Amino acid sequence: MPIDPSVAIGAETARTIFSWTESDVLLYHLGIGAGSRAGDNLSPDALRYTLDGPALQVLPSFGVVVPTFHMTDPPPLDLPGCDINLAQVVHGAQTITVTGPIPTSGSATLVTTLTDIWDKGKAAVIWQEGVATSPEGEELWRVRSSIFVKGEGGWGGDRGSAEAVVVPDREPDLVASYDVTPQQALLYRLCGDRNPLHADPDFAKGAGFPAPILHGLCSYGIVLRELTDGLLGGDATLVRGFTARFAGVVFPGETIRVSGWREGDQIIASAVIAGGDRDGSPVLADCVLSC
Structure with missing residues (x-):
């Protein structure tokens, strides 16, 4: 197998x-x-x-x-x-x-x-x-x-478990947007991830995408930066940890909208696509910033 x-x-x-x-x-x-x-x-x-x-x-x-x-x-x-x-x-x-x-x-x-x-x-x-x-x-x-x-499941193994992070039932303490540049993935790949999925149109199509997608870890960093700037006064030394689930893809040129809620010593957050045909499509879910 x-x-x-x-x-x-x-x-x-x-x-x-x-x-x-x-x-x-x-x-x-x-x-x-x-x-x-x-x-x-x-x-x-x-x-x-x-x-x-x-x-x-x-x-x-x-x-x-x-x-x-x-x-x-x-x-x-x-x-x-x-x-x-x-x-x-x-x-x-x-x-x-x-x-x-x-x-x-x-x-x-x-x-x-x-x-x-x-x-x-x-x-x-x-x-x-x-x-x-x-x-x-x-x-x-x-x-x-x-x-x-x-394509690699089905052997009868443990399905695992994951507990969803519940977003507070109130208005967020932060709503911020970031416009992903057309060359964002080409720049981010210089940080050590040369997966052709993020740069080669033919490879991306072979993997089932209409065009190269942004690195998930680039979205991860963007969201953490927006939360740090918007709710921690831009002080990265206050961040003790950050976790997120990659819930959807981002194409260069799209806009990421980040929502954050202060909850004690944590910030609960989510990120979706803002505007266009994919408005509201998930980017990151189950986001928790520990501070």
């Missing part, structure tokens, strides 16, 4: 030693739309994302991508016990939890383990967890993610 849970679950999938610089942080922030609004080039708040120096801060979602930031090949799928290919795969969910502010430059080791495989009948969901540690052995952040693999 293409997926063998007895081999996969518990296997270490990667041990990556990596480093980053302020330039990597700046490129990542530009890739998720920081500095794109009129006046951002003169705003001290906006420049905290886009100008190197003592005021530069790091949005925690950077920790998800930095281990593979300098890769130029499409992401590998050589997972133990899993014979799958990129055309079958979409990102399912993503979580990052930080122990403190991510430094603007540094080095770390990420150890990733395959923790669960769910059988959804017509698809499989594969979960991985990674822990990033400093050269001194201190935990810096922890990531957990899932991929949805089309």
Whole structure:
């Protein structure tokens, strides 16, 4: 069978030693739309994302991508016990939890383990967890993610469980919009994700999409940035964690509308397409920002 849970679950999938610089942080922030609004080039708040120096801060979602930031090949799928290919795969969910502010430059080791495989009948969901540690052995952040693999379910395995995040029954404390640029995916792919699904029209059509789609992690970063700016005064150091489920696709040129509700030490959020033929189509769901 293409997926063998007895081999996969518990296997270490990667041990990556990596480093980053302020330039990597700046490129990542530009890739998720920081500095794109009129006046951002003169705003001290906006420049905290886009100008190197003592005021530069790091949005925690950077920790998800930095281990593979300098890769130029499409992401590998050589997972133990899993014979799958990129055309079958979409990102399912993503979580990052930080122990403190991510430094603007540094080095770390990420150890990733395959923790669960769910059988959804017509698809499989594969979960991985990674822990990033400093050269001194201190935990810096922890990531957990899932991929949805089309056509690989049906072996009678555990279907898994997921508890939906309930959006408060009141007006949101924040409604913000971000206009995805036509070249957004082409810029974001320079952050280490060269999956042709996000750049090659022929590959995208072969995967069932009419055109290349925006990286799910780009939408993830955009939404976290909008919530941080709109409800945390733009202070990324207040973010302790962010989790979201990828509920739909975004095509470059569309607008993402972000809604956020303050709930104690959390912000509950959702993101949808605003305007056009796909108005209201989901982008991210089950979003929780911990602060």
